[in-house]
Amino acid sequence: MNTTANHSRGGVRRVRVNAEGAGQRIDNFLLRELKGLPRSRVYKLLRKGEVRVNGGRIGPTYKLRAADEVRIPPVRLEAPNPSAPRVPAGLRERLLSGVLHEDERLLVLDKPPGIPVHGGSGQAWGLIEALRELRPELPFLELAHRLDRDTSGCLVLAKKRSALREVHEALREGRAEKKYLTLLKGRLPRGALPVEAPLDKRERRGGERTVTVSAAGKAARTVFRTVRRLGFATLVEAEIATGRTHQIRVHAAHAGHPVLGDDRYGDRDANRDVRRLGLKRIFLHAHSLHLRLAEGRELLVDAPLSADLRAVLDAAEKEGA
Structure with missing residues (x-):
């Protein structure tokens, strides 16, 4: 084509x-x-x-x-504007140096926080538009899944339509393991805390998405495992068996331990307290992805915890939090 x-x-x-x-x-x-x-x-x-x-x-x-x-139909396009905004030099370097894996079919990126995966809503470009500009030699480049704007970590992109279908099939058929690191309010028990609660996604006026636990929603399961206790909070690894919108954030709040820095489903007072430790966004990082693909092929990638979130943990330990 x-x-x-x-x-x-x-x-x-x-x-x-x-x-x-x-x-x-x-x-x-x-x-x-x-x-x-x-x-x-x-x-x-x-x-x-x-x-x-x-x-x-x-x-x-x-x-x-x-x-x-x-x-x-015939469509007249405006000639390219040489003075149009280009991807900032700093972001160019972060994206190009953030490649965790690349082969002829897939590209896995350590997504930086603060950039949406798609442009729109007043932003001229998002991550996918930036990558297409930076990698013009790729005739096809599409997101295989999404991460929220302020979530960092493993993000898979397909370089072929067949590869996109293959990743979608793996996600749909449960042949994917996605693990996140997140900081939750309160002290969680040691070991695993599974949460199974159906999630219902609705759009508010203006296209804003909100998710609630509802019997009318789709099945969803998250397993939270304690990594480190920090007094007022617990660093956990969250593994999702399903990929519903805002799943970790809603399940954490439903369990009584909302994600710190979450302005939509979180705890306002707890968020205010953790901001003094330098947290400027939601504490959520996609740190591990394991895909079992066709013909026995596997993809396993890890993204180290981003520097801004590591700094929050260091500040918490120094204060004895």
């Missing part, structure tokens, strides 16, 4: 989807085919029915299938 991007397209194009391109959403397909076109204009093309698949109208979440024919 190789096409040439021009700044101006004089007529309708019809693109046939091959097996490698099957499974991707039409909106993401269009964003790559029409490089530089704002996402809002892509959705407008879909709403107006100017983009068609096999002659019919489709919505932005439609997933392409092999042999689908996509009709792409």
Whole structure:
């Protein structure tokens, strides 16, 4: 599914989807085919029915299938602006030096905190946009899963459509072990503390996502294991058997030990107290990922605890907290 991007397209194009391109959403397909076109204009093309698949109208979440024919209308794109914001030099270095693993199919990055995985909401670019700019030689680069903006650690990206499907299958079929380090309020018991509680995801006005424990939600299981006790808090390893939105944060709060630094589900007084130790974000770090892939292949990567969170633990120990 190789096409040439021009700044101006004089007529309708019809693109046939091959097996490698099957499974991707039409909106993401269009964003790559029409490089530089704002996402809002892509959705407008879909709403107006100017983009068609096999002659019919489709919505932005439609997933392409092999042999689908996509009709792409003529679209005028603005010429690249040489003065447009580029990825800051400091972030460029952090991203390029943060590669934990790379092969011909996958790239695993130690995601820095404070950057969303996608641009939007007033931010011109996110991690995926930055990486596409930094690695222009890669014709395909997609997130295989997500981490919240202020969460650091292991993040998997696919360099081929087939690799993306393979990782999604491993996540869906329980062939993935994801472990996080997090600092919870209070003193947890030694050993393991399993939490099984269904989670229901809802969107508030403005697209803000909020998750609650509800019988109407989807099954979710988290196992918290004590690593170190710090008086008012406990450093734990959280292993998730499912990958629900905000799962660790909601399960920790449900167990009575909210994640420190969590402004949405956490404890306001505890967050205020831990800020004096230098905590400026949620204490949540994806430190280990183990994927069992097809044909017996395995991927095991670890990301050391980020420097800002290590400093919080050091400050807590110095104060005898």
